[in-house]
Amino acid sequence: MISTYVRRLRLAAELAALRQERRMSSEALARAAGLPRTTVSRLENGRMRPNPNDVMKILEHLKVTGEAWTTLLTIARQASERGWWESAASEMGARQALYANLEAGASTIREYQMTLLPGLLQTGEFTRARAGVDKADWSAHFDPDQAVEARIGRQRVLHRPDGPTYEVVIDELAVRRPATALPVLRDQLIHIANQATTDAKISVRILPVDGQITGHMVPRSGFSIYTYPDPQDPVVVAVDTVTDDLVLTSPDAVNHYLDLYERLSDAALAPQQSVRFLQETAEKITDPTGRAA
Structure with missing residues (x-):
């Protein structure tokens, strides 16, 4: 499966560039192709699932032929597909559906997690506990069980033969601050350590609270690349906010986050040190009575 969201963005950029090269307005192109102006506009903004027949009409009037025609129509058809996440988007949560879409077909995923442990490495128990707390994403049809199943579905992408390499920098605060019951947190930290040691495509680094970040570029939120x-x-950056996720593709914005990620990674512990940190932190977790969680 490929990211239908990213294919829409690619199609939008290609169509807009072709129209501008032909010195046509979107209104003129819509009239020539026999389409509503809003259809051309929304296609060029990546805001709609494309109808390949509409795209063929546009390509005809832009005089696109040969290999370019084949490539763009293939992109349009891929962008029009429905991913597995769409059938249960309201039950799993719109934000999680967006991340499932972006992860589909990715070759690399790099993340900085500031306050929570990464979704792609969460246990079912941790996800279930957080689903009962993070209600900003709840819709009328939200189902915590479906959210857990969807998270498991997303995690499968990491273990496919053609799956992406996955790097994550986790802030020490996200490791130490209890975001769930202590036994769940302990098992979660052990799970992350195990994933990082058994899968060569997964790299985990812990950013200490006293880590010296080059230029003192203190991050303001979590993000994924x-x-x-x-x-x-396009290279896509998703920035995590309290209630929404901001998706960025402009080179200037993307380059800022690429640079920031490198600085955070350089300031973090090495992978082996990070695994030991997770294991040692898990061993020290005790319940309120002082017993091991």
Whole structure:
């Protein structure tokens, strides 16, 4: 499966560039292709699932032929597909559906997690506990059980033969601050350590609270960076906010986060040190009575 969201972005950029090269307005192109102006506008903004027949009409009037025609129509067809996450988006939560879409077909995923442990490495118990707390994403049909199943579905992408490499920098605060019951947190930390030691494509680094970040660029929020096999597809950054996720593709914005990620990674513990940190922190977790959790 490929990211339908990223394919829409790619199609939008290609169509807009072709129209501008032909010195046509979106209104003129819509009239020539026999389409509503809003259809052309929304296609160029990546705001709608494309109808390949509409795209063919546009390509015809933009005089696109040969290999370029085949490539763009293939992108349009991929962008029009429905991913597994769409059938249960309201039950699993719109935010999680967005991340499932961005992860599909990615070749690399790099994340900085500031306050919570990464979703792609969460246990079912941890996800279930957080689903009962993080209600900002709840819709009328939200189902915590479906959210857990969807998280498991997302995690499968890491273990496919053609799955992405996954790097994550986790802030020490996200490790130490109890975001769930202590036994759940202890098992979660052990799980992350095990994943990092048994899967060569997974790299985990812990950013200490006293880590010296080059330029003192203190991060303001968590974020994820996605790249894809097709070099013409955009690099995508998703920035985690309290209630929404901001998706960025402009080179200036993306380059800022690429630079920030490198600084955070350089300031973090090495992977082996990070695994030991997780294991040692888990061993020290006790319940309120002082017994091991």
